[in-house]
Amino acid sequence: MMKVYFIQTGKTSEKHVADGVEQYVARIRRSIPFETITVPAVRNSRAMPAEEVKKREGQAIMSVIPSDSYVILLDERGTEYSTTEFASFMRRSLSGTRRNICFVSGGAWGFSQEAYGRADMKLSLSKLTFPHQLVRLLFMEQLYRVLTLIEGKPYHHE
Amino acid sequence: MMKVYFIQTGKTSEKHVADGVEQYVARIRRSIPFETITVPAVRNSRAMPAEEVKKREGQAIMSVIPSDSYVILLDERGTEYSTTEFASFMRRSLSGTRRNICFVSGGAWGFSQEAYGRADMKLSLSKLTFPHQLVRLLFMEQLYRVLTLIEGKPYHHE
Numbered sequence: 001m002m003k004v005y006f007i008q009t010g011k012t013s014e015k016h017v018a019d020g021v022e023q024y025v026a027r028i029r030r031s032i033p034f035e036t037i038t039v040p041a042v043r044n045s046r047a048m049p050a051e052e053v054k055k056r057e058g059q060a061i062m063s064v065i066p067s068d069s070y071v072i073l074l075d076e077r078g079t080e081y082s083t084t085e086f087a088s089f090m091r092r093s094l095s096g097t098r099r100n101i102c103f104v105s106g107g108a109w110g111f112s113q114e115a116y117g118r119a120d121m122k123l124s125l126s127k128l129t130f131p132h133q134l135v136r137l138l139f140m141e142q143l144y145r146v147l148t149l150i151e152g153k154p155y156h157h158e
Numbered sequence: 159m160m161k162v163y164f165i166q167t168g169k170t171s172e173k174h175v176a177d178g179v180e181q182y183v184a185r186i187r188r189s190i191p192f193e194t195i196t197v198p199a200v201r202n203s204r205a206m207p208a209e210e211v212k213k214r215e216g217q218a219i220m221s222v223i224p225s226d227s228y229v230i231l232l233d234e235r236g237t238e239y240s241t242t243e244f245a246s247f248m249r250r251s252l253s254g255t256r257r258n259i260c261f262v263s264g265g266a267w268g269f270s271q272e273a274y275g276r277a278d279m280k281l282s283l284s285k286l287t288f289p290h291q292l293v294r295l296l297f298m299e300q301l302y303r304v305l306t307l308i309e310g311k312p313y314h315h316e
Contacts, residue, residue, distance in 0.1 A: 014178070015177065016177035016181070020174035020178075020292075023174070076240075080285050082285045082286065082287075083286050083287040126283060126286070126296075127239065127284075128239070128240065128244065128296075129303070131299065138286075138292075138296070141289065141292060142286055142288070
């Protein structure tokens with residue numbers, strides 16, 4: 001069965017981000033089969049060149065991408081959609097294919113060349129650079145939002 | 159003395175947003191004179207046409223904008239900067255002028271024509287539509303980030 005995955009590097013240590021993410025993930029799961037996979041961040045990365053960190057984290061990401069997945073990297077240099085355009089994209093993706101959809105959010109240093117090579121698409125949430133943990137919250141909110149649009153449900157306000 | 163203001167409509171009821179905003183505001187205040195002004199959201203707005211809500215909220219916003227302010231509306235249809243471009247803009251704004259800088263975030267329905275008329279600039283944080291409360295968190299993080307760039311300070315990670 002087709003499933004939507006969100007792969008992230010390192011646990012969410014910022015409590016306000018984790019609290020928000022949890023709320024949206026619960027709502028997303030009412031609409032679609034959805035799973036978050038966390039690969040460990042590289043340890044002692046401060047003593048290591050950024051390229052080496054990205055390479056190791058990239059390998060960890062590769063190893064957990066489910067087979068037969070359409071892979072979308074969340075990347076500042078990717079395509080920028082409006083919410084309506086993202087909803088159209090997700091509507092097509094959820095209905096037209098039996099492949100998994102796999103969103104990948106990188107670590108603090110971004111993606112390795114290997115990860116870029118595996119990507120079917122790059123998606124940008126903003127031209128601005130946000131902390132990679134905050135990106136998780138932005139993504140989850142937006143995925144929840146487009147699912148309400150696709151299903152014609154009201155957006156749940158607190 | 160020149161000050162940076164953030165004007166928002168309605169209190170921040172989402173706890174995860176309020177927690178994150180508080181963290182960034184404390185850091186921003188170590189760099190610049192910064193103040194958040196909250197105008198009340200219109201009550202019983204569900205029974206009211208959106209235009210009426212926007213008009214009333216717009217009037218409340220107008221009434222609190224400090225005199226001699228450069229007014230920047232946070233608006234999806236505004237100019238989209240990269241973080242580097244936003245840092246350049248803020249560097250110029252903080253050094254070149256003795257006017258206040260006043261960022262304004264609208265209510266759930268957006269801005270009135272009157273508010274658009276008073277704006278010196280419209281700034282977009284993303285093409286995507288985010289909840290107006292979450293926009294506060296995005297803005298505060300980004301303002302903190304550009305201040306670290308301007309001052310050449312390291313970005314504080316939790």
